Amino acid sequence: MEALLPVLIKTLFIILVGVAAFAPVITWVERKQSAVMQDRIGANRADIAGITVLGLLHPVADVIKLLTKEDVVPTGANRALHLMAPLIASIPVIASFGVIPYGGTYHFGDTTVNLVVADLDWGVLYIFAIASIATYGTVIAGWASNNNWSLLGSLRASAQMISYEVTMGLSIVGLFMCFQTLRLTDMGVAQDSTFRVFGFLEHFGFVESLGWLSHLTLPSWGILLQPLAFVLFLTCVMAENKRPPFDLPEGESEIIAGYFLEYSGMRFGLFYMSEFIEVVVIGALMTALFLGGWTIPWLSQADIIGGVTPIFGVGVATGLCMVLHVVAFFVKVIIMIWLQMQIRWTLPRPRYDQVMDLCWKVMLPLSLANILVTGLVILLIQGAKA
């Protein structure tokens, strides 16, 4: 109980940054990027006394519009479940921020600052578990609306989300094997180092012939150790999020808007916002798993603190390191969000059977092969070292 205040502050920070700051701005980024890619001027009409701030007032206009619209429950709908569904869809998404570390562990004298809300030993499993609950939001929304288009959308959503959850779990087993942990903070620490690209060759007797190549180092980030897992996992989480190109549960040209067809006002807004919040969660999760989390490449925490301490002392050095790490984390999150936006506005929507084929016939075998090859390589390296 004595540690309740720091936990509350950390929770507030991540919710404010992720939900209140990032998500609304992403709705603007989405509009602007679609405008750029379709050769339009884009969101620039919302203004206060003629000042448009590059269209950044559009999120504000959105919120005012959604809050003042009538909240309609269709006749024949199951009222309680209809009202509950947007909450079931959005709460798990926000809850998954709880285990994502946005900084490392820092020692200020006797106090230790750990920049994660809940440092769970089973952190990745927690995210998988929480994410699987969000399926109910979409399924119940479609059923409780008493509309056949909605029901079709929710059936598509449930099949798609369950299928991609299987591959999502299997695709990063290789990553767990590399880092030997499921704790997201330990993964960050493991990525705060470098590895020599051709170092493994020394175990096979190629010490002298490498020359300068033997000094070539890369940060030991997940994306460099498990490039296939990065692609597979990103595809799976994007399919889980149901945004284009995986927006078949919404499928505007076929089933109008799918599972949230009968929603209006702020309840529609919750579905809409939870997709954007999930974009931030995906960015943060991909950063923590594959892009080295809060770490700065080729510059470990010990290097930063060790380098700054002689000038400003240990306290300032640690504080500076903490600030640099948090900034590095959010820069990487922004890069991952940009990547998702780029994919969203580049690829068209595939047919439903193509989505299912991609999951079960391409990505599932690939992720199983990835586990096998990773295990073999780890055994080979261990054998060569021994």
Place this chain on the structure above:
Amino acid sequence: MSAPAVFFYAFGAAAVISALAMVLNVRNTVAAAMSLVVTMISLAVVYVVLDAHLVAALQIMVYAGAIVVVFLFVVMLLNLRHDAFAQRRERLVKGAGVVLALGAAFAFLNLVPKSLPTVQQIPADFGSYAAVGRALYRDFVLPFEISSLLLLAAIVGAVVLAKRRLS
């Protein structure tokens, strides 16, 4: 009462109440299935309080996240109504259910606690994925592989039976 104990009793009660809601809610099968989800999640919280973290994650991922979604899928497609169930048998079934529930409650409150072995010392990593993984893949690897073969056979059998009905 300590914080874990509060969580234990609160979510234990939630599990029982939502399980009752599932059984008694014949009018709306989708709401009954959602009550089952609440039961599963409450049980997962109870597992977390008991330090069985891996079981808690699997409880939500497998039961709440996958199996009940498939239940819901079927229930939504069939769109069952209250009159889809036979009225006459209901009273008999309810009576038998009450007797069975009382018997189970008696067994759990009286017989089970006496027959449980007393644990001297709980290992430090009890319930973690590492401990469960060691038990599954090192100590009991043969039974584990045999049960996975059985499951594979069951899956193949189900596919064969379903395909035959289609053609």
